[in-house]
Amino acid sequence: MAEKIPEWPGGHRGDVSTKLDLAPICDLPPRNAPHADCMRLQWWRKSQMTHLDGRHTASVRLVVIENPRVLGVVRISVGRDETTSPQRQREHIEHWCAGPSVLGTIVGWAEDLDVSGGVSPFKRPELGKWLNRRAGEFDVLCVWRLDRLTRRSRHFAELVDWCNEREKVVVSTSESLDLSTPMGKMFARIIAAFAEGELDTIQARSLDASRRLREGGAWFGGVEPFGYRFADRKEGGKRLVQDPVYAPLLRSLYERVVAGTPVNRLTKELNRQGIPTWRDHLRRESGRPTRNTLWTSKAISQALMNPRSAGYLLHKGEVVEGSDGRPVLITDEPILAVAEWERVVRALSVTGAPRTRSPSSPSLLTGVARCGLDGASLYVKRNTVKRAYKDAPDVYSSYMCRHAYSGAQRECRTAVGQEVLDLAVEQALLTCFAEDEVYERRETSKPALEEELRLVAGRLGRLEDDFTAGRYDGEGQEESYHRMHRRLAGKRTALTRQLEELPDVELIGTGRTFRELWAGKNLDERRSFLLDHDVRVLVWKTGRGLSDPHLKIEIPDVAYLRESAGLQGGRSAEPFIVDVNVPDDLRGVPVAEAIGREVISGPHPGIPS
Structure with missing residues (x-):
């Protein structure tokens, strides 16, 4: 008993037997066709019938589709060849679809521009959408030539199997092939193999051209890197030139990063100012809509660490070398010099470094000043007192020995006013180095x-x-x-x-003195300077209040301090010692030898500052 097949959208198929096996054929012009438009879109349907005695018979019927729904497929690798332009491909497909023996309706276009023939049809941006999500909306897959569909034999075979399973027809308007016969399939595979060979040849030529461009320092493909735009070369290819807006921006980001500004702070500033990202800038310049993406710390770091910011030419992530072993440059005007790029890479590559926490009670001499009796560190103690007069402060800070009031060391009462001791140390430093000129150490x-x-x-x-x-x-x-x-x-x-x-480095004068350098440092930077250069301060207890201490200040390695701080001129490299209110037998004695020696309270001559 024959079964009624549901009506095909746009046409009628007729009655056939059960267990159908469908094989499409394409572009079979009748023998008497006066011109190419007289083509019949048809299938050979194989049907199988089971008789009561168990015998099986098969029959083949020819079914013609009327008014098929056609999906036009257009592809081009590079939009320069007029012979395969998208417009010409469209014209061929429209001419075939409007033929009197087809009278099809074009339901859509899968137009993939700048897409290689080596990409699978299922992964192409436009055609892939129709094959993967909209397969029920068309009956015919129509192309101008099979190589517009794919240039890979494997991809072609996958697509034909997909069409067979879903009762679709592949039509090529310029090649008449019957894919329902072994001979037609063989010719289709031969054409696909030739297309694949042509693709391999194209790729080989492209690779050779890219190699020549690389050796000549020309850009050979990809999106413009941050801060650069394309410019044509006389010898062919392109070079990079600085973008008038974003090249200075990248330069500014470099200067602030090497100066110590965190990248996340730069990210917030750029987003707050509403500056478009580099990709949005390119989209706007090319007339495309922007995506209003936000800056990220990762994007800024990648732009600064990209070797192209120093003018290097890259291939597969590696710097391209010339025949002489030197890196090939892609621009005549790099945004960053090589030394600057290496510097910012080092600055951004330091991750996981321990962060220094400021002490809970920040003071200049914490960890620097010590007790003269036992060498213990001094700490800052703040006392709240009743005001003696209207403008007097109600809080007094002083440095005290950490052994004061602690068990066996209860007799140690070393203490000195915080402002008094800080001022004495600063005056000692300025006495020694105030007018020394500061030089900047720069890498050669x-x-x-x-x-x-x-x-x-x-x-x-x-x-x-x-x-x-x-x-x-x-x-x-x-x-x-x-x-x-x-x-x-x-x-x-x-x-x-x-x-x-x-030499490794060279010294360049800045025109500033040490006094100006010291004035420009904050409290943490001053304290770090004293600790880094081993400045030593020794304090003894005094019975004359907190404002008239006995103390010794020593800079044991003046030469190292000058070299490290970039100072030129000044006094000799001998150790520098300042004694205030200490007896003659301790004057000029290094701090290490003076610890543990007692100083009797009383007037002692200090060294004038």
Whole structure:
């Protein structure tokens, strides 16, 4: 008993038997067709019937679809070839669909521009949507040529199987193939294989062109890196030039990061000011709608750490080297110099460093000042007192020995006013270094030369390995090898000689004095300066109040302090000692030898500051 098949959208199929097996064919023009429009869209339907005696018979019927729903498929890799332009492909598909023997309706277009033929049809941006989510909305998949569908034999076979399972027809308006027959399938596979071979040839040419562009320092594909725009070269290809807006922005970000500004603070400032991100800036410049994305700390760090900010050309994430072993530059005007880029990379690469916490009671000499009797550290104690007069402070701070009032050391009553001791130490420093000029230590080009030497040595090693492996055995290649080897070996020798003669750093005058440098530091920076340069302060107890202490101030290594702080000129490099209200037998004695010696209260001559 024959079963009624549901009516096909847009046409009628007729009655066939159960257990149908469908195989599509495409573009079969009748023998008497006067022109190409007289094509019939048809299927061979295989039906199977089971008789009462158990025998099976199969029959094949030809079914014609009327008014099919057509999905036009357009693809192009690069929109420069007029022969395969999207408009020409559309015209071919529309002409076929409007033919008197088809009279189909185009229900949509899957138009993929700048998409390689090596991409699977199921993964293409537009066609993939129709195949994966809208398969029930069309009957025919129509292309101008099969290579517009795919250039991979494997992808073509997958698509044909997909169409067979879902009763779809693949139509090529320029190639007449019957995919229901073994011969038609064979020819379709041959065409797909030729298309795949053509794709391999195109890719080989593209790779060779990219290699030549890389060697010539030309840009060979991708989105403009942060702060750069494209500019055409006379020799072909493109170079990078600075963007007038975002190149200065990147420069400003670099200066603030190396100055110590946290990246997350920069992120908040950019978002608060409403400055578009780099990608939104490119979209706006090209006339596309922006996405209003926000700045992130990761995006700023990646832009600064990108080697392209220093002008380097990259390929697959690696810096491209020329035949001489040196990095190839992609721009004549890098936003950052190589030394600056290396500096910001070092600054941003320090992660997980312990953060220094400010003491709960911040003071200049915490950890610096010690008790003269036992060498114990002094701490800051704040006392609230009744005001003696109207403008008098109600809180007094003093440095006290941590052993005061603690068990066996109860007799130690060393104490001195905080402001008095801080002022005495600052005056001692300024006495020694006030008018010394501050110099800035700047790295010379030595790090860049070391990196260049490393690249040259690497290039020379690879060249020798290639020679050993026999890659220069061809005619005339050995002479080329020896020529490159002599050039690279000579460059390595010259760089080694330069590095031996070049200092690591150079000092450049800033025009400021140590007095100005000290005035510009905050409390934590001043305290760190004293600790880093081993400034020592020793205090003895006094019976004359907190404002007239016995103390000794020592800078044991003046030469190291000058070198570390970048100071030039001033006094000799001998240890510097200041004694205030100490007896003659302790004057000039280093702090380490003075600890434990008692000072009797009374007037002692101090060294004038």
